[in-house]
Amino acid sequence: KSTVAIVGRPNVGKSTIFNRLVGERISIVEDTPGVTRDRIYADAEWLNHTFHVIDTGGIELGDEPLLVQMRAQAEIAIEESDVIIFMVNGRDGITAADEEVSKLLFKSNKPVVLAVNKVDNPEMRESIYEFYSLGFGDPYPISGSHGLGLGDLLDETITHFPDLPEEVEDDETIRFSVIGRPNVGKSSLINSLLGQERVIVSDIAGTTRDAVDTSFTRDDQDFVIIDTAGMRKRGKVYESTEKYSVMRALKAIERSDVVLALIDADTGIQEQDKKIAGYAHEAGKSVVIVVNKWDTIDKDETSIKEFEDEVRSAFRYLDYAPIVFLSAKTKKRIHTLLPAVVQASENHAKRVSTNLLNEVIVDALAMNPSPSIKGQTLKIFYSTQVAVKPPTFVVFVNDPNLMHFTYERFLENRIREAFGFVGTPIHIIARKRT
Ligand code: GDP
Numbered sequence: 412k413s414t415v416a417i418v419g420r421p422n423v424g425k426s427t428i429f430n431r432l433v434g435e436r437i438s439i440v441e442d443t444p445g446v447t448r449d450r451i452y453a454d455a456e457w458l459n460h461t462f463h464v465i466d467t468g469g470i471e472l473g474d475e476p477l478l479v480q481m482r483a484q485a486e487i488a489i490e491e492s493d494v495i496i497f498m499v500n501g502r503d504g505i506t507a508a509d510e511e512v513s514k515l516l517f518k519s520n521k522p523v524v525l526a527v528n529k530v531d532n533p534e535m536r537e538s539i540y541e542f543y544s545l546g547f548g549d550p551y552p553i554s555g556s557h558g559l560g561l562g563d564l565l566d567e568t569i570t571h572f573p574d575l576p577e578e579v580e581d582d583e584t585i586r587f588s589v590i591g592r593p594n595v596g597k598s599s600l601i602n603s604l605l606g607q608e609r610v611i612v613s614d615i616a617g618t619t620r621d622a623v624d625t626s627f628t629r630d631d632q633d634f635v636i637i638d639t640a641g642m643r644k645r646g647k648v649y650e651s652t653e654k655y656s657v658m659r660a661l662k663a664i665e666r667s668d669v670v671l672a673l674i675d676a677d678t679g680i681q682e683q684d685k686k687i688a689g690y691a692h693e694a695g696k697s698v699v700i701v702v703n704k705w706d707t708i709d710k711d712e713t714s715i716k717e718f719e720d721e722v723r724s725a726f727r728y729l730d731y732a733p734i735v736f737l738s739a740k741t742k743k744r745i746h747t748l749l750p751a752v753v754q755a756s757e758n759h760a761k762r763v764s765t766n767l768l769n770e771v772i773v774d775a776l777a778m779n780p781s782p783s784i785k786g787q788t789l790k791i792f793y794s795t796q797v798a799v800k801p802p803t804f805v806v807f808v809n810d811p812n813l814m815h816f817t818y819e820r821f822l823e824n825r826i827r828e829a830f831g832f833v834g835t836p837i838h839i840i841a842r843k844r845t
């Protein structure tokens with residue numbers, strides 16, 4: 412997928428446009444902590460193209476001066492995107508800050524589409540002409556608050572998308588990424604995995620423009636570790652900003668089948684851990700929770716059980732994720748990791764037979780009759796699996812509004828238990844039988 416970044420000095424209306432572009436596509440999943448609020452990175456769609464959009468204005472750098480902020484945002488846009496939407500304010504004319512940003516964009520050699528925002532009515536269209544002098548060709552008048560002009564702007568934007576090679580969908584290979592707070596041991600874990608005997612690292616290649624993936628083989632199974640960190644420019648001021656690293660993590664998660672959510676046993680579970688793991692859940696990926704630095708814990712027979720309880724209550728929405736305890740440093744128990752990844756990946760792609768599925772639903776109904784709301788009873792006629800990665804089931808009913816989420820959850824658990832969907836989320840969609 413191509414990536415579009417929106418750049419411009421503060422208050423030109425970047426976030427308004429971002430929200431318009433990705434609008435309804437951001438779904439809020441309840442009980443996943445803090446995932447969808449405050450997003451700077453999301454998918455949008457125009458004329459059969461789906462693409463990523465980055466709102467660089469959402470990347471803040473603490474107290475850095477404005478100029479530093481703008482420069483960092485422009486650099487992120489240049490590094491991460493295929494096309495840049497450069498946004499200015501039609502009411503202000505060209506400002507010194509606009510000129511600063513254009514200099515950086517010029518040097519990048521990336522395609523730039525110039526959007527003149529706050530052109531709320533036709534009379535104001537005169538104001539766009541002076542922006543020709545910025546040197547980015549035709550300015551596109553838009554109005555974020557009224558939603559005007561976006562069609563023309565996007566038509567122009569998509570003409571600049573490169574012909575990206577389709578990422579080869581090879582069902583034999585298991586693609587996974589490692590996410591977690593700084594210092595939980597992501598790099599150490601990857602190094603330990605790759606340094607293991609019986610692991611053959613076949614190549615380390617830049618398979619996409621902005622990630623360095625590593626492939627290896629273990630017991631005839633091919634794996635690819637998808638790079639999350641984008642370490643190439645370590646030390647740059649924006650590398651340390653949380654939203655930027657979140658964005659990199661989201662990009663990696665999206666390309667993964669399985670996501671390893673790393674926790675540091677030494678520091679214990681923290682708020683940020685929940686948030687980060689929530690991204691994987693929300694993306695519908697299989698998840699393995701990895702408790703690293705297990706060597707630092709004084710263990711007795713109950714310590715695993717205790718920590719497990721803690722993890723379960725902190726990550727309620729990940730009740731399907733297996734928990735693996737290990738030490739990346741001493742390599743103790745590290746052999747338990749890949750089997751869990753393989754299992755989670757197989758379940759993510761699993762299809763179940765329609766007959767068996769309906770038997771399970773009939774049994775579930777017998778065990779726990781469907782609810783009534785205001786005298787109306789939910790009737791379930793028939794169910795079928797419509798997708799994998801994650802497994803998705805459509806349940807045909809008399810009225811989807813009668814499917815209470817607690818009942819949906821009950822059906823989900825029955826399906827999960829009956830077919831052993833360990834590691835993967837599953838989705839249930841109630842649809843009216845026509
Ligand atoms: P990252 O930021 O998540 O990639 O974390 P690193 O892999 O750089 O590790 C951060 C620190 O934790 C380093 O000092 C590691 O040596 C240490 N560390 C990583 N794994 C373990 C472990 O299993 N046990 C202990 N005791 N320390 C670890």
